[in-house]
Amino acid sequence: MATQWGRKETIIWPPHAPVMSYSAIAAAILCTGLFLWQRLHFSLPPLQQSYITEYIRAEVGAAVHTHGTYRLLYLGGGKAKPRLALPVDFAVGKTTLPDGRFIPFALSELAQAQGYRFPFRGPAQKVADAALYRWLRYAIFDGNGPFGVFIVSFTEGGVCLAVMLWFAIPRDIQRFRQMKYGRVLRGPLMLSPKEFNKVQKGDGIGFKTTESDKMMRIPLRKEAQHLQLMGDTGVGKTQLIMQCLRQIRQRGDSAIVYDPACEYIQRFYDAGREDIVLNPLDTRCPYWGPAQEMESNAEADAIAASLYQPATADKDEFFHQTPAQIFAHLLKLGPTPHQLAEWMASDTELMKRVEGTEMAFYIDRKAGPQRAGVLSSLGLVAKCFRLLPQRDEKRPVWNARTWAKKRKGWIFITSRPPERETLRPLHSLWIDLLVMRLLTAPQPGQKPVWFVIDELASLQKLPQLHTAITENRKSKNPLVLGFQGKAQLEVIYGHLAEVMLSQPATKIFMKTAEPKAAEWISEAIGKVEIERLKETKFDGSRSGKNFTVERQIEPLVMGSEITGLDDRHAYLKLGNNVARFAFDYLDLPTPTPGFLPRQSPDGEMSFDPDTLEPRTPKSAKPEVRTEPVATTDTVESMANDAPLALEKNPIPWPMKDTNEPARAGELNRPAPASPPTVVADTDTAQEDLHGPEYVREL
Structure with missing residues (x-):
């Protein structure tokens, strides 16, 4: 049988008798x-x-x-x-x-x-x-x-007969199947896990199946071309991802795991490996600031673009691009996350920092609704920055810029369902930054880094993800992407979703009940051209049989088969080979808690949810600092230039009857009987220094 451009040609049809x-x-x-x-x-x-x-x-x-x-x-x-x-x-x-x-x-x-x-x-x-x-x-x-x-x-003859029949009977069965179902001339081939291993000779990542004792493996060279898992909730995507993570751990490779349900961190977190947990509400989260991710001012635009992305591909880009420009400008000033949040919450501070730039026209007080739209979009990320740990909490400092060079430990980007919406901008920014830092070719001795992103659609649009999928194979950092359906990505990425879905070399499709998604999976698996032998029988005086050959093009797997798949059943497509397999539930121990809450003022509720009674805020422990002597001029200067510095180092009001200024740390001490002094607590002084009464009094 000759093969020309993927088509099998022969002039001899398989005979009816078991010739082999x-x-x-x-x-x-x-x-x-x-x-x-x-x-x-x-x-x-x-x-x-x-x-x-x-x-x-x-x-x-x-x-x-x-x-x-x-x-x-x-x-x-x-x-x-x-x-x-x-x-x-x-x-x-x-x-x-x-x-x-x-x-x-x-x-x-x-x-x-x-x-x-x-x-x-x-x-x-x-x-x-x-x-x-x-x-x-x-x-x-x-x-x-x-x-x-x-x-x-x-006996010797019987052994020869048994050995020959061992090979001959499967060939005859294959011939009879060709007689019954037809012969594939072109298109993908449906294989069992054993046949898939025989054809691919894989030595890379593998999946344990119920059909074979050996793992069904893909070639090692195909890992860098990424893996894609698609299926409804509860059909087994998490189980297959856990199989991948176990093998990544055995190899000693690094991994970046987006864990939106805190499932993987419970099973794979290892403090001895110096793993990182990126969740501002988790006590294991290190200190991080967006300004520390910059190596040049030009990178501020990429960081800002990751934060301000529309929820869908049809949103007006003006109210996302403009806040991104303002945020990038603020980032170049080197603020902490909490300083950024305060700047975005203060109209006066924001105008002061964009004054003299082209961005001042976007939020000019005469701009009306445009100004309100830009400012509201700009402040959307402020709440998640307030949740981040502060520098003075004595936590280890982490940034993607440094980690990408050392690649030590795993990174778990976690959340819980009630907090996912609030943390979405931060999660998207962290993943985008890591992707951007790992796009370069690895240096000698550097370990590959696996990006494992489950529930990809729960993130906002990642500008760097499209680049990573199309170009990341050069950096040899594989991506494992899990999502529920094509429509989810189309809403976020628009037409780019089609390119992103086509790039992964290894695609695993599981059950999806949505008919259009099932039809798309059927199209993605491919169609085959089948040659069938049609038999016609004649009765009567001229009884006999007539055989004709007909060719048809039909899908290898119909959409209705996808919608009817059982849980933990899947199709793996690699090239023109499609393997149909099933897998068992993998029950791994959970030695690590998925979430350890961090106590922070921004995370505390101001009332009791059961009684709706207001709560007394927990007083923060005073920090002992040595602060410089403050004068009236320095107070006014700092109030104009760096209001957040006052929050960290409160400066007392100067004494009215003398020229001797008060010193730091004496705010809460009793004032002498004469001359009288004005003593304000930190919060009141903070508000007064920013309020209009303070400006009028000055």
């Missing part, structure tokens, strides 16, 4: 005959070789009680009277007969001592078959029947 099995039987019979011939001429003693024909005739005749004519073998040639030859009369060697012929054995010393010189056939005589059979069996063939004499040869 018949051929195996014929070959086994031939082999058995060869074994019998070898046994007869090279293994049997001389008398058994001479009497084998008579022995078989006598056995048959004894069964029907007949008499036969036989010529028995005698010893003669000497003065002794001829007698019937026995097995002890022969030995290894050669003997010359009176007519000059040679026979391949010689008389034994006993026979020669008795005066015999050679064996010869006696005259024909008629004897009872039963009597001759008994004499031959016990005197010549050691009690073995004709079948017992050649039992070794028949």
Whole structure:
């Protein structure tokens, strides 16, 4: 059968008969005959070789009680009277007969001592078959029947038959299936896990299936071309991702795991590996600030673009691009996350920092609704920045810029369902930053980093993800993407979703109940051209059969098959090979809690949810600092230039009756009786320094 451009051509249709099995039987019979011939001429003693024909005739005749004519073998040639030859009369060697012929054995010393010189056939005589059979069996063939004499040869022939049928029967079954279902000429092939391993010879990541003891593996070179898992909730995506994570851990590779349900962190977090938890509400979260991710001012635009992305592809880009420009400008000033949040919450501070730039026109007070829209979009990320740990909490400092160079430990980006919406901008920014930092080719000795993103649609649009999917194979950092359906990504990424879905080399499709998504999966798996033999029967006076060949194009897997798949059943497509497999539930221990709440003022509720009574805020422990002497001029200058510095280092109000300023740390001390002083707590002083009353009094 010839193959040209993926199409199989042949002029011979598979025959109806099991040709391969018949051929195996014929070959086994031939082999058995060869074994019998070898046994007869090279293994049997001389008398058994001479009497084998008579022995078989006598056995048959004894069964029907007949008499036969036989010529028995005698010893003669000497003065002794001829007698019937026995097995002890022969030995290894050669003997010359009176007519000059040679026979391949010689008389034994006993026979020669008795005066015999050679064996010869006696005259024909008629004897009872039963009597001759008994004499031959016990005197010549050691009690073995004709079948017992050649039992070794028949056993060897049976082994040959079994081995040949082992290979022939599957081929005949395949031929019968072709007769019944047709022969695939072009398109993908449906394989079992064993057949998939045989074709692919994979040495990379694998999946444990119920159909085979060995893991179904993909080639190692295909890992960098990414993996994609698609299916409804609860069909087994998480189980397959856990299989991948176990193998990544065994290899010692690094991984970045987006864990929106805190499932993977419970099973794979390892503090000894120096793993990182990126969740501002988790006590294990390190200190992080967006300004620390910058290596140049140009990178501020990329960071801002990751934060301000529309929820869908159809949103107005002006109210996302403009806040991104303002945020990038603020980022270049090197603020902390909490400073950024305060700037975005203060109209005065924001205007002060964009004054003199082209961005001032976007939020000019005369801009009206445009100004309100830009400011509201700008402040959407402020709430998640307030949740981040502060620098003075004495936490380890982390940033993607440094981690991408060392690649030490795993990174878990976690959340719980009630907090997912609030943390969505931060999660998207972290993943986008890590993708951007890991796009470069790895340095010698650097470990590959696996991006494992489950529920991709729960993130906002990631500008760097499209680049990572299309170009990340050069950096050898594989992506494992899990999502529920194509429509989810189309809403977020628009037309780019089609390119993103087509790039992963390994695609795993599971059950989806949405008909359009199932049809898309059917199209993604591919169609096949099938050649079928159509049989037509004629009855009546001209009865007979007629065979015609027809070709059809149809999907390898129909959409209805996708919607009807059982849980933990899937199709794996790699190239033109499609493997249908099932897998069991993997129950891994959970030694680590998925979430450890962090106590922070921004995370505390101001009221009791059961009684709706206001709560007394927990007082923060005062920090002992050595602060510089403040004067009226320095207070006014700092109020204008760095209001958040006042929050961290509160400066007391200067004494009115003297020129001696108050010192830091004396705010809460009792004022002397004379002269009178004005003492304000930190929060009141903070508000006064920013309020209009303070401006008027100055």
